[in-house]
Amino acid sequence: MAIPITDCKKLQYLLLTLLLLMTPLELLAAENTITPRLTVKEEFNDNIHFSSSSPTSAYMTVFSPDFDLESNTETVRLFLNVGMDAYLYLDEHQGQTTAINHSYRGEGRFKPTPRFDFGGSLAYRVSNQPDQALEQNGLVLNSTRRSRQNYAADAGYAVTELAKCNLNYGYTRDEYNNPTLIDTTQHSLGLRLNYDISRWLAPAQAIVEIDGAHYTNRDGWTRNLSASAGCTWRFSEVMTATALFGGSYTQSEYTATETDMGIPPVVRQVTTHSNGNGLVGSLVMSRAGELTQMNLKVSHDVTVSAGRSGPTNTTIVSGDISYQATADLSLRGSSSYQWDQASFSQSQGGDYSQESLQLSTGLEYKFTKDMNLNTRYSYTALLNRKSGAEVNRNVIFVGFTWKYPLFER
Numbered sequence: 445m446a447i448p449i450t451d452c453k454k455l456q457y458l459l460l461t462l463l464l465l466m467t468p469l470e471l472l473a474a475e476n477t478i479t480p481r482l483t484v485k486e487e488f489n490d491n492i493h494f495s496s497s498s499p500t501s502a503y504m505t506v507f508s509p510d511f512d513l514e515s516n517t518e519t520v521r522l523f524l525n526v527g528m529d530a531y532l533y534l535d536e537h538q539g540q541t542t543a544i545n546h547s548y549r550g551e552g553r554f555k556p557t558p559r560f561d562f563g564g565s566l567a568y569r570v571s572n573q574p575d576q577a578l579e580q581n582g583l584v585l586n587s588t589r590r591s592r593q594n595y596a597a598d599a600g601y602a603v604t605e606l607a608k609c610n611l612n613y614g615y616t617r618d619e620y621n622n623p624t625l626i627d628t629t630q631h632s633l634g635l636r637l638n639y640d641i642s643r644w645l646a647p648a649q650a651i652v653e654i655d656g657a658h659y660t661n662r663d664g665w666t667r668n669l670s671a672s673a674g675c676t677w678r679f680s681e682v683m684t685a686t687a688l689f690g691g692s693y694t695q696s697e698y699t700a701t702e703t704d705m706g707i708p709p710v711v712r713q714v715t716t717h718s719n720g721n722g723l724v725g726s727l728v729m730s731r732a733g734e735l736t737q738m739n740l741k742v743s744h745d746v747t748v749s750a751g752r753s754g755p756t757n758t759t760i761v762s763g764d765i766s767y768q769a770t771a772d773l774s775l776r777g778s779s780s781y782q783w784d785q786a787s788f789s790q791s792q793g794g795d796y797s798q799e800s801l802q803l804s805t806g807l808e809y810k811f812t813k814d815m816n817l818n819t820r821y822s823y824t825a826l827l828n829r830k831s832g833a834e835v836n837r838n839v840i841f842v843g844f845t846w847k848y849p850l851f852e853r
């Protein structure tokens with residue numbers, strides 16, 4: 445199956461590969477590894493198109509070859525991953541179909557002095573999988589080809605032994621091969637300040653965050669500015685909690701087509717402006733024990749949902765747990781509830797309110813350090829509060845992964 449990638453994107457990732465491989469001579473003595481990997485899964489999905497009226501089930505075989513390139517020294521870390529997922533579907537109604545996803549990811553981290561470090565990352569992914577939902581708002585794209593580009597850079601500086609600051613920038617571009625979905629470009633800039641307050645509240649750090657984002661698409665733009673403050677507390681050697689609370693201010697502008705049903709009918713472009721403010725925040729609690737690890741997160745933020753126009757208020761409650769039952773066997777479970785909502789004045793597509801629930805459980809068994817078996821069951825439910833439509837999906841898979849690190853010391 446041919447994978448259409450533009451020459452420009454091919455050049456981007458060729459340059460990325462060369463950048464990570466053309467390291468200084470001092471890295472010749474670094475810890476360098478190349479790790480090819482192959483995962484083969486057998487999967488069953490009872491609703492591959494996420495349909496509420498006529499669900500289609502399918503069995504599929506998934507081949508996922510990829511490889512990692514990694515180089516580490518005391519001051520430099522370089523990483524590259526290139527992978528592909530080939531889905532071979534066999535469903536009772538449509539016969540055999542195939543879908544291929546591929547991804548490229550690179551990271552670099554440099555620490556020239558004990559007090560200063562900076563880094564960057566690049567990622568590009570093309571998805572054709574019909575049963576893959578987007579991260580935000582549960583929107584399912586079926587056979588729509590979509591791609592996502594991510595570029596990010598950040599720098600950190602220890603002002604004193606107690607105070608640290610970090611500046612970060614991110615760029616994201618989502619593109620869809622479907623005129624009903626909206627391509628979106630996002631620029632974000634953030635500043636984070638940490639100050640050790642253990643002398644007053646041991647052991648803890650005060651945190652201040654200021655974030656700005658600018659989203660553009662074919663219909664208009666959205667700007668969001670938020671500021672929050674809070675603390676990170678370590679209650680014990682294994683328990684920590686981070687709480688951040690603040691406010692946000694959002695502006696948006698979009699253009700929509702309206703038809704005046706007079707005689708004769710008149711079609712005109714109408715530009716709508718909106719602005720508003722609200723609360724943002726997050727609470728994260730973590731436990732990192734010797735055998736058990738747990739995370740619980742509650743957050744509320746303003747985003748632009750993928751494939752849509754206008755700001756979305758997103759509330760998420762999620763948790764995960766992992767347990768190392770034996771040296772070779774580990775158990776995992778996770779759950780997530782997400783509520784997305786937008787008013788008519790904020791969204792070109794009108795007001796909407798949507799809830800999604802995801803539950804999963806699974807296990808991993810290591811035959812050797814390079815071979816393991818994975819199995820997982822997941823349940824997804826989506827409820828549109830405006831229309832009352834509800835969609836459910838169950839997925840179960842069993843997979844085997846083999847890797848072979850080269851040049852491992």
